[in-house]
Amino acid sequence: MGKGLYLRSFFEKTMANHKSALKRVRQTETRNERNRYQHKTTRNAVRDLRAAADKKEAEKQLPGVEAMLDKLAKRNIIHKNKAANLKSSLKLHVSKLK
Numbered sequence: 852m853g854k855g856l857y858l859r860s861f862f863e864k865t866m867a868n869h870k871s872a873l874k875r876v877r878q879t880e881t882r883n884e885r886n887r888y889q890h891k892t893t894r895n896a897v898r899d900l901r902a903a904a905d906k907k908e909a910e911k912q913l914p915g916v917e918a919m920l921d922k923l924a925k926r927n928i929i930h931k932n933k934a935a936n937l938k939s940s941l942k943l944h945v946s947k948l949k
Contacts (some may be wrong), residue, residue: 856912857910886928889928890929897937900944920934920937
């Protein structure tokens with residue numbers, strides 16, 4: 852979030868001083884931070900699912916991770932094919948666990 856302050860001061864100096872342009876900068880900054888947080892959280896959930904050794908625990912985590920990937924794809928944070936490929940590889944991983 853400290854980086855956002857830098858971006859805001861940078862854009863306010865370089866962009867036109869229209870209220871709508873300044874508002875757009877604020878909105879974009881907020882959305883970028885939210886998207887970055889959601890993407891990082893999903894990557895951590897995928898990593899935790901891949902690290903799970905217990906099949907029951909992995910099967911319990913899988914629907915939540917799939918939902919997170921679907922939400923990222925719906926909001927164009929990641930490509931829909933990447934989400935599908937990740938979901939497929941995770942299902943394969945969980946099915947091979949014992």
